[in-house]
Amino acid sequence: MSTPPRAPGFPYERLRRRPDVEAPNLFASDSADRLIADLAGDTVIGGGLVVVGDAYGALTLAAAARGADGIRVHQDLLTGERALDANAVDLGLQGTYEHHPLDDSLVRGARVVLLRLPRSLDALAEIATLIAEHARPDVTVYAGGMLKHMTTAMNAVLADVFGEVHVSLARQKARVLTVSEPHPAAATVLDRWPERSLDAETGLWVCAHGAAFAGTSVDIGTRLLLSVLDRAVPEARTAVDLGCGTGVLASALAVGRPALRVVATDQSAAAVASAAATASANGVAERVTVVRDDGLASQPDASADLIVLNPPFHIGAAVHTGIAHRLFADAGRVLAPGGELWTVWNSHLGYRPALERTVGPTRQIARNTKFTVTASRRG
Incomplete structure (x- = not known):
């Protein structure tokens, strides 16, 4: 041609x-x-x-x-x-x-x-x-x-x-x-979307539209964060799943904590549709509010006791940490005093200094051969 x-x-x-x-x-x-x-x-x-x-x-x-x-x-x-x-x-x-x-x-x-x-x-x-x-x-x-x-x-x-x-x-x-x-x-x-699959390890249904990251599987970073999620601010009454993807973390929080209100936010239309379907499939749609947003732009200051985040480290094909740093800043603004940001990140990226600077004192919660989970507390 x-x-x-x-x-x-x-x-x-x-x-x-x-x-x-x-x-x-x-x-x-x-x-x-x-x-x-x-x-x-x-x-x-x-x-x-x-x-x-x-x-x-x-x-x-x-x-x-x-x-x-x-x-x-x-x-x-x-x-x-x-x-x-x-x-x-x-x-x-x-x-x-x-x-x-x-x-x-x-x-x-x-x-x-x-x-x-x-x-x-x-x-x-x-x-x-x-x-x-x-x-x-x-x-x-x-x-x-x-x-x-x-x-x-x-x-x-x-x-x-x-x-x-x-x-x-x-x-x-x-x-x-x-x-x-x-x-x-x-x-x-x-025509099969959103697809739906039961994750045997968590017992959660995962729903995904075609463009949603990881589809109906649970990526290994999210799985590490899931393994310690019950320790994340147990007294929290409000939580945000920032960059929620298919909404696995949001649904896990809502299923495990019946008194918790969760906001799941992502800028991807496919992710937002997937997260809403995941919440519905797990019977927690009434306690998970799904929002398409640029980070946490629509969330009020000091409004969340807990934020969970598995940040992207690519922009298109380029490895770039700019999005993660913007999300850290959003989390620092939206966390209530004493609230915590629980983040899972590729260990080689060394995000801890940025988390300390942007959010507050940061401690390591878990680590495997590839990923680190940290908790950053807002002063």
Whole structure:
């Protein structure tokens, strides 16, 4: 497949990541965004355009600049939504799109879909089946990514529910899969989200949408924190599961402590939906409030007796501790005097000085070959 010339004029270099972490090695767009936009070309004009997985607005705003309007957009991360909105204002393109959850309202009647390929095959399968079930029969999907993050298994996932999958030539270490001929019947058979599994060690049901970290399994860091969770501020009446993922820690706290009120917060739409399903599956939905939030932005100062946290140490493909440090600062603000932040972290990252500085006196609770659990007390 030949690559059409790039539409001139869109200022990709003006896009920014804020309110997400910004650093010299972190970028708001890349060559995969440009290749998707170039291959889609003027097909984005004329209505029925959907954009999925746009990190900071490059796909949406390049299409809007080309003449697209009424664009429906789904971004998993709240910081991505806010970056798109800020970039749209900077470029005078606000009002050309609207945010949607990952459901049939996003893709119903879609004619063209621009998709940044997610790393997770389950996430890709959930998106692909949704499109195949609800988009137009003549829909075309331009699904792209950087070569280092793409596998042939992605082609197979798409081929499960689409009749045609064409692979573009590579350009600047990026590639696009152009997909068409959806099979709604096959998609219905494969539509299985949220998935649900019983964790034998904890006795908890774990529910997960495709993009949720660790799926229906319990990652080893969380499992170490779970093993000591009963010791975490036993007298607590309010707790927060910060960066809750599938909500395992929130549900474990609520199941083990019937008097405890728990807030589970994450900026990922898939995580929030998963955590709500996990709480419901474990019979504690009335005591676990699930919030999509940028850290703890919506939580009042000095309002939590206990915060539990398994922080990420990647931003996209880059190892970066910036998110963790922001979460520590949020925890320090939201903890009540005498409250504690219980954190599990990869031992090599050496977070203890940052926890001491940002939250308060920190002690080690548990450690294995890879992870450390600490408790930081707010003065």
